[in-house]
Amino acid sequence: MKGGSGAVLNKSMEKNYEGSFHIVGGDFSRAGEASTELKSILQSLGIEKEIVRRASIATFEAEMNIIIYATAGILRYVITPEEIRIIAEDMGPGIEDIELAMQEGYSTAPEWVREMGWGSGMGLPNMKKNSDEFYIDSVVGEGTRVEMVIRRQIFSEGRSNDH
Amino acid sequence: MTVGEIIKNLEAMVITKFLPDETEIDWACATDLMSEVLYYSRDSSVLITGLTKQQAIRTADIADIRVVVFTRGKEPDTPTIELANEKEITLLITPFSMFTACGILYERGLRCCPE
Numbered sequence: 188m189k190g191g192s193g194a195v196l197n198k199s200m201e202k203n204y205e206g207s208f209h210i211v212g213g214d215f216s217r218a219g220e221a222s223t224e225l226k227s228i229l230q231s232l233g234i235e236k237e238i239v240r241r242a243s244i245a246t247f248e249a250e251m252n253i254i255i256y257a258t259a260g261i262l263r264y265v266i267t268p269e270e271i272r273i274i275a276e277d278m279g280p281g282i283e284d285i286e287l288a289m290q291e292g293y294s295t296a297p298e299w300v301r302e303m304g305w306g307s308g309m310g311l312p313n314m315k316k317n318s319d320e321f322y323i324d325s326v327v328g329e330g331t332r333v334e335m336v337i338r339r340q341i342f343s344e345g346r347s348n349d350h
Numbered sequence: 351m352t353v354g355e356i357i358k359n360l361e362a363m364v365i366t367k368f369l370p371d372e373t374e375i376d377w378a379c380a381t382d383l384m385s386e387v388l389y390y391s392r393d394s395s396v397l398i399t400g401l402t403k404q405q406a407i408r409t410a411d412i413a414d415i416r417v418v419v420f421t422r423g424k425e426p427d428t429p430t431i432e433l434a435n436e437k438e439i440t441l442l443i444t445p446f447s448m449f450t451a452c453g454i455l456y457e458r459g460l461r462c463c464p465e
Contacts (some may be wrong), residue, residue, distance in 0.1 A: 219408035226412065236393075240414055244388045247412045251384075304401040304409070309385035316389065 204232070204266040210253040212279070215303060218254050221262050222247035225273075232266065234339065241317040242271045242337045248310045249275035249333055255300050256280060257330065270319075271337045281327035289315065289323075351375055351460045353417060353440065356396060359454050360419060360444035365431055368438040369416055377463040380452050384409040391415060392463045398451055402426040404433050411437040421448040 206228070208221035226243040234242075246262065253260035257279030265272040282288045289311050296306025311333075315321040320336035354371030357364060379391040380398040384405055387397060393414035399406050402424045410418050416439055420426060423445045426434075434441040444451050 215405075218405065219412065222412055223408065236414070240393065243412045247409070248385065248388065303403065304382055304384040304399075304405050307383040307385050309383070309389050313385055313389045 204228070205264065207261055207263040208250075210250055210257075210260045210262060210277075212254060212257045212259055212277075214254060218251060219247060222250050225262075225264055228264075229266070229271065234266075234271075238271070238337060238339055242273065245314045245317040245335050245337065246273050246275075248314045249273065249335070251305055252310050252331075252333075253277045253279070255296055255305060260330075268339070270339055273335045273337075275333045275335075276330065277332075278330045281329055282323075282325040282331055283327055285323055285325060351455065351458060355458070356417065356419070356455065356460075357442060359458055360442065360446060360451055362419060362442035362444045365426070365441040365443060366434045367440050369440050373416075375417060375460070378452070378455055378460050379415070379463050380448055387415070388413055390463050390465060395463055396455075396460075398448060398455075400424065400448055402430065404430045406430075407433045407437060407439055407441070410439055416440060417442070419444055419451065421446060421451050 210221060222243055225246050226239060229239045229242060250262060257277035260277030263274045287293055291312045292308040294306050294308035300306040314335055318335040319338045322334040325331040352371060353369045353373045353375060375394060375396045377392050377395040378398060379387055379395050381387060382399055382401045387409050391413045395415050396417040396419060397410050397415045398419045400421050402420045406418060407430060418439055419442045421444055423443060
């Protein structure tokens, strides 16, 4: 994993911050490190606590999905004064039926993943729940791309718009 | 319920501790499924779990949970304790099962995170 490339942090938030993390599939020992680092970045920018929490949870679920299902993937983030945008792209098996995968409790995770406390079929619904905008695109045999936007205004309208 | 009361009521062994005894904990989340923690928990919750792995600490940290209780006296490995120290998460071990631990805390007024 490489973290926080190109981001120079200060609390003024007058410009945009971008960075990316490379995630290796199956590497449970480092699972969550990318999301934890992003959370630290968001906190260091002085972003409101509940917004940080939502962005961190959405990112963590996306990171876990790459680790559980894909060979490798990349998590990118763009932080602007208006929003936090997180893009997760993986080289994985892809999702055959996205509508089914979005249902709470539906999972194709193997038993060993469940023994680690994951794979309960809440990952994608949780990403959507914590995002103001949620987009998912998947090609079977190639991979999946998830894009999530968390707006930084606390009382934003129209959460979880499907696409 | 305060952290001190949780420790006393659950007869818990304190592995790491970063919160004063009088810190108020408003809700409880009891599960071995980490996505459930992320989906339903609130900050200012205690996580009660039988999953004594680093994943439990990492998940608690992401969800702003500062107190984790491992049930049935299960002791975590060193990397899990080190992570709890690094993330400043108070880590407790209760000899009780998850069912009994939840029953004790419920009886004394602690409630499940509201959905």
